[in-house]
Amino acid sequence: MKLGDPEIPIEVREKQAMAAATPVPAFSRDEVKVIFVLGGPGVGKGTQCAHLVRDYNFVHLSAGDLLRAEQAREGSEFGELISTYIREGKIVPQEITIALLRNAMQDEVKTGRTKFLIDGFPRKMDQAVKFEEDVAVSEFTLYFECTEEVMLHRLLKRGETSGRADDNIESIKKRFKTFVETSMPVIDYYRTQNKVITVPCEKTKEEVYDLLKEKISDRMSI
Numbered sequence: 001m002k003l004g005d006p007e008i009p010i011e012v013r014e015k016q017a018m019a020a021a022t023p024v025p026a027f028s029r030d031e032v033k034v035i036f037v038l039g040g041p042g043v044g045k046g047t048q049c050a051h052l053v054r055d056y057n058f059v060h061l062s063a064g065d066l067l068r069a070e071q072a073r074e075g076s077e078f079g080e081l082i083s084t085y086i087r088e089g090k091i092v093p094q095e096i097t098i099a100l101l102r103n104a105m106q107d108e109v110k111t112g113r114t115k116f117l118i119d120g121f122p123r124k125m126d127q128a129v130k131f132e133e134d135v136a137v138s139e140f141t142l143y144f145e146c147t148e149e150v151m152l153h154r155l156l157k158r159g160e161t162s163g164r165a166d167d168n169i170e171s172i173k174k175r176f177k178t179f180v181e182t183s184m185p186v187i188d189y190y191r192t193q194n195k196v197i198t199v200p201c202e203k204t205k206e207e208v209y210d211l212l213k214e215k216i217s218d219r220m221s222i
């Protein structure tokens with residue numbers, strides 16, 4: 001059967017035509033620039049993204065923030081599921097997170113904002129593959145690195161005021177395990193493509209930011 005074949009029912013032909021009209025990925029590398037921001041829980045991804053937004057023309061999209069907003073949205077069919085996954089430190093099924101990211105990107109692109117820091121995503125190989133197939137191919141990945149000991153300290157401190165259901169010792173242990181077992185393979189995958197810029201994060205926020213700027217100085221013309 002070919003596209004437009006009159007023997008195919010009209011509904012099917014319409015669906016085929018729509019699929020053919022939707023570019024894959026949705027945004028080309030000319031239209032948008034995507035930088036993935038990865039690193040363990042509490043390493044400082046959100047903090048450093050805020051610095052980059054202040055100094056450069058980036059849109060900051062945190063997958064975790066988008067999931068928490070969806071969880072809190074009245075009438076969301078995914079609220080309970082997201083809540084459970086986050087508390088257990090597990091990765092929410094990719095369809096949900098990718099749809100949230102894609103919608104958020106579409107809203108920004110409509111207003112002419114096209115440079116994205118995608119923070120805390122992709123955390124699992126299936127997300128990486130599907131996002132790059134369907135939404136956009138990344139320019140490179142920033143990988144923030146530091147010891148679990150330091151991350152634990154930062155998360156417990158953040159937990160004093162964050163109100164987050166996963167900033168407690170039980171959830172943190174599970175998040176560390178998920179990071180090592182499920183998210184590190186994504187970083188390794190992009191390493192094989194020479195697309196990872198690693199930034200040590202043990203020092204103060206300002207020192208880390210200075211180092212980050214130094215490491216990306218030749219990439220900021222994107």
Ligand SMILES: Nc1ncnc2c1ncn2[C@@H]1O[C@H](COP(=O)(O)OP(=O)(O)O)[C@@H](O)[C@H]1O
Pocket residue numbers: 039040041042043044045046047048154155157158201202203204205206208
């Ligand atoms: N370099 C740093 N030194 C000390 N504390 C930091 C540093 N970077 C971030 N923090 C703090 O650690 C906590 C986690 O940072 P955050 O940016 O939320 O990390 P992530 O998004 O990777 O979980 C926050 O309370 C933040 O203020």
Ligand SMILES: O=c1ccn([C@@H]2O[C@H](COP(=O)(O)OP(=O)(O)O)[C@@H](O)[C@H]2O)c(=O)[nH]1
Pocket residue numbers: 040041042045046062063064065067085086087088089090091092093097119120121122123166175
């Ligand atoms: O692509 C993602 C990003 C986040 N999460 C969930 O959201 C939680 C919090 O993510 P966030 O990036 O906000 O945490 P951080 O690393 O900043 O502490 C994770 O532990 C996961 O349960 C997810 O399922 N998929």
Ligand SMILES: [Mg+2]
Pocket residue numbers: 045046062064120
């Ligand atoms: Mg964060």
